[in-house]
Amino acid sequence: MLDTITSPTLLIDEQICRNNIARMAxxxxxxxxxxxxxxxxxxSHIVGDWxxxxxxxxxxxxxxxxxxxxxxxxxxxxxxxxxxNPREIHVFNELASQQKLSIQxxxxxxxxxxxxxxxxxxGFFIEIDAGYGRTGVPYEQTALIDEILTAAKKNxxxxxxxxxxxxxxxxxxxxxxxxxxxxxxxLALLKSQYISKYPNLKTRIGDTPGCSLxxxxxxxxxxxxxxxMFYDVTQARIGSCNLADIAVALAVPVVxxxxxxxxxxxxxxxxxxxxxxLFEQDGSKNFGEVVYLQEGVAWEVPQQRSYVKSVSQEHGxxxxxxxxxxxxxxxxxxxxxxxxxxxxxxxxxxxxTLNGQLLDHAEGMAI
Amino acid sequence: MLDTITSPTLLIDEQICRNNIARMAxxxxxxxxxxxxxxxxxxSHIVGDWxxxxxxxxxxxxxxxxxxxxxxxxxxxxxxxxxxNPREIHVFNELASQQKLSIQxxxxxxxxxxxxxxxxxxGFFIEIDAGYGRTGVPYEQTALIDEILTAAKKNxxxxxxxxxxxxxxxxxxxxxxxxxxxxxxxLALLKSQYISKYPNLKTRIGDTPGCSLxxxxxxxxxxxxxxxMFYDVTQARIGSCNLADIAVALAVPVVxxxxxxxxxxxxxxxxxxxxxxLFEQDGSKNFGEVVYLQEGVAWEVPQQRSYVKSVSQEHGxxxxxxxxxxxxxxxxxxxxxxxxxxxxxxxxxxxxTLNGQLLDHAEGMAI
Numbered sequence: 001m002l003d004t005i006t007s008p009t010l011l012i013d014e015q016i017c018r019n020n021i022a023r024m025a026x027x028x029x030x031x032x033x034x035x036x037x038x039x040x041x042x043x044s045h046i047v048g049d050w051x052x053x054x055x056x057x058x059x060x061x062x063x064x065x066x067x068x069x070x071x072x073x074x075x076x077x078x079x080x081x082x083x084x085n086p087r088e089i090h091v092f093n094e095l096a097s098q099q100k101l102s103i104q105x106x107x108x109x110x111x112x113x114x115x116x117x118x119x120x121x122x123g124f125f126i127e128i129d130a131g132y133g134r135t136g137v138p139y140e141q142t143a144l145i146d147e148i149l150t151a152a153k154k155n156x157x158x159x160x161x162x163x164x165x166x167x168x169x170x171x172x173x174x175x176x177x178x179x180x181x182x183x184x185x186x187l188a189l190l191k192s193q194y195i196s197k198y199p200n201l202k203t204r205i206g207d208t209p210g211c212s213l214x215x216x217x218x219x220x221x222x223x224x225x226x227x228x229m230f231y232d233v234t235q236a237r238i239g240s241c242n243l244a245d246i247a248v249a250l251a252v253p254v255v256x257x258x259x260x261x262x263x264x265x266x267x268x269x270x271x272x273x274x275x276x277x278l279f280e281q282d283g284s285k286n287f288g289e290v291v292y293l294q295e296g297v298a299w300e301v302p303q304q305r306s307y308v309k310s311v312s313q314e315h316g317x318x319x320x321x322x323x324x325x326x327x328x329x330x331x332x333x334x335x336x337x338x339x340x341x342x343x344x345x346x347x348x349x350x351x352x353t354l355n356g357q358l359l360d361h362a363e364g365m366a367i
Numbered sequence: 368m369l370d371t372i373t374s375p376t377l378l379i380d381e382q383i384c385r386n387n388i389a390r391m392a393x394x395x396x397x398x399x400x401x402x403x404x405x406x407x408x409x410x411s412h413i414v415g416d417w418x419x420x421x422x423x424x425x426x427x428x429x430x431x432x433x434x435x436x437x438x439x440x441x442x443x444x445x446x447x448x449x450x451x452n453p454r455e456i457h458v459f460n461e462l463a464s465q466q467k468l469s470i471q472x473x474x475x476x477x478x479x480x481x482x483x484x485x486x487x488x489x490g491f492f493i494e495i496d497a498g499y500g501r502t503g504v505p506y507e508q509t510a511l512i513d514e515i516l517t518a519a520k521k522n523x524x525x526x527x528x529x530x531x532x533x534x535x536x537x538x539x540x541x542x543x544x545x546x547x548x549x550x551x552x553x554l555a556l557l558k559s560q561y562i563s564k565y566p567n568l569k570t571r572i573g574d575t576p577g578c579s580l581x582x583x584x585x586x587x588x589x590x591x592x593x594x595x596m597f598y599d600v601t602q603a604r605i606g607s608c609n610l611a612d613i614a615v616a617l618a619v620p621v622v623x624x625x626x627x628x629x630x631x632x633x634x635x636x637x638x639x640x641x642x643x644x645l646f647e648q649d650g651s652k653n654f655g656e657v658v659y660l661q662e663g664v665a666w667e668v669p670q671q672r673s674y675v676k677s678v679s680q681e682h683g684x685x686x687x688x689x690x691x692x693x694x695x696x697x698x699x700x701x702x703x704x705x706x707x708x709x710x711x712x713x714x715x716x717x718x719x720t721l722n723g724q725l726l727d728h729a730e731g732m733a734i
Contacts, residue, residue, distance in 0.1 A: 006454040062681045083622040086698045087373040109697045255450040271713045275642040314429045330476045331453045346638045
């Protein structure tokens with residue numbers, strides 16, 4: 001299969017991906033939680049089918065377009081975990097008439113627009129901010145939560161499903177336990193306050209580092225991580241996974257080798273990997289870790305590390321280990337484990353399995 | 368037209384873009400140079416058509432896929448300004464049988480593969496490194512240049528066109544004059560050494576900052592900038608252009624406003640803008656500058672700056688000026704001038720003109 005690859009191509013190791021899903025499904029079960037995976041990373045019907053094997057019936061997406069892509073595949077519900085964009089209300093109504101959807105609300109203004117214009121039944125979560133600061137209602141602002149709930153009541157088609165937290169700051173800290181304490185506390189408090197009025201309400205938490213590393217979810221009902229399906233070098237750094245758990249690698253052709261500089265030039269740059277970056281201890285940049293590709297078998301994470309030290313639009317320059325430099329030839333293919341697999345998958349828009357099956361990915365952003 | 372936009376959409380101001388092309392064409396003419404624009408930024412047939420008005424007959428691209436996209440539009444030659452990837456030789460032969468192409472060579476190994484396998488006439492440039500360090504033959508290594516030329520001679524279909532320098536380090540320095548002195552010197556030296564054997568050889572230089580700012584190109588024959596067609600916030604910072612010269616802006620819907628924090632949440636994140644980033648003087652990140660969109664007329668660069676301080680996959684958070692905070696409403700559209708327009712255009716894969724015409728963009732990276 002590798003022989004047929006002539007230009008940058010995103011490979012997926014189906015077995016690693018299935019293992020990642022199986023592990024998270026088992027963990028959710030162990031904690032009595034429901035796993036509602038976020039499909040923003042994979043954005044692929046076939047990966048969705050793999051998840052179905054573990055009883056997944058509801059999925060999460062991050063845009064109406066992504067919901068539209070998944071709507072043809074008979075998911076029970078698709079939750080759009082992004083503060084509802086009121087300009088999309090009419091497109092939303094159209095899709096909601098064909099596919100059960102739920103949305104996320106963070107303010108009374110949008111809630112009122114939705115309540116005034118919704119024509120098909122839809123659920124909603126209120127997104128809560130428990131310290132991340134990106135979006136959501138600060139959990140102590142129950143007056144604001146009440147305003148949203150009151151505005152929503154104007155339309156009986158709109159039903160409250162519960163509270164959602166994405167503690168995205170878990171990506172940037174070693175204190176995931178601390179973050180989880182805060183998030184658990186916020187969700188537990190809100191549940192206790194609102195459960196009598198809304199006996200079916202659920203609490204949901206959504207980050208891969210926490211869902212991978214934590215072992216105390218308190219009484220949180222549901223988990224909604226996404227990146228865990230593929231993982232990436234960022235998650236390996238945090239400790240959410242090992243490099244061997246990363247399910248995607250960009251195959252890149254070697255076009256030049258500079259032995260004295262210890263560098264390899266590959267076709268594979270920012271338009272393929274994205275510009276997401278980590279830093280090495282010496283301050284140098286890392287745009288992806290090299291793995292060795294082998295025909296018909298899984299790629300190998302080498303003992304001696306090599307990594308992409310710089311990218312431009314189409315170019316990648318690898319800082320190569322002595323071992324790699326000794327073995328590599330112009331015309332070879334190398335694998336690059338992405339720094340941020342969600343972004344790389346979104347750049348590449350398709351996958352090849354190790355036995356050459358093409359998997360689709362949701363379309364580009366064009367209207 | 369703005370009323371019809373419901374989700375992130377890349378707008379192009381045709382007049383600004385045409386002005387940018389006209390200005391660079393005039394500059395090339397003034398210096399007796401030929402303008403061979405790099406289409407990696409626009410990646411669009413219609414923008415290519417705009418360029419034709421200025422006598423452009425040859426264009427540059429950065430991949431065989433992009434060459435394939437442009438091959439249907441009767442350009443005299445398409446130059447692929449990326450070190451030739453030997454795995455693509457057969458696909459190359461196929462395309463070269465329909466469209467005159469030229470390639471870039473940086474080592475004898477690939478040159479030999481090309482010479483051994485090329486079945487249709489093609490030109491080549493030798494890429495020279497005059498200090499950027501990304502790729503190319505260091506200009507003083509004439510023995511290596513001779514090896515490439517000797518290897519190429521084995522196949523009479525392969526014809527030497529000249530020397531190409533992309534001084535990409537001009538993006539990261541204030542010393543563009545110094546970089547140009549070096550590049551001019553390298554190209555002049557090589558021309559004087561090889562012109563007797565190759566009387567038709569041309570020298571070409573390819574960066575937007577230099578082509579925008581310099582006024583002394585020595586005896587360099589051709590210029591091949593690309594970004595100048597759109598420019599972006601990075602180029603404005605370098606001084607290559609003003610913010611008012613930037614020809615593309617991402618229209619993003621406002622979904623939440625945090626007045627106390629001075630922040631606006633928009634639908635528009637890393638999958639739309641890319642993760643390219645600049646830094647403010649206080650060390651904070653900048654993923655794009657806000658402009659005010661107005662129906663039917665050009666966008667307005669505000670006096671009081673607002674900018675995107677953080678992005679995740681779909682979210683953007685704007686640090687808003689008092690003026691913006693006072694005027695903005697949930698459901699509004701704002702414009703974001705990209706930090707790196709090549710990457711944003713590649714993420715978005717289409718454009719809308721201010722009067723609602725859809726412009727295409729080369730397809731995704733999938734095979």
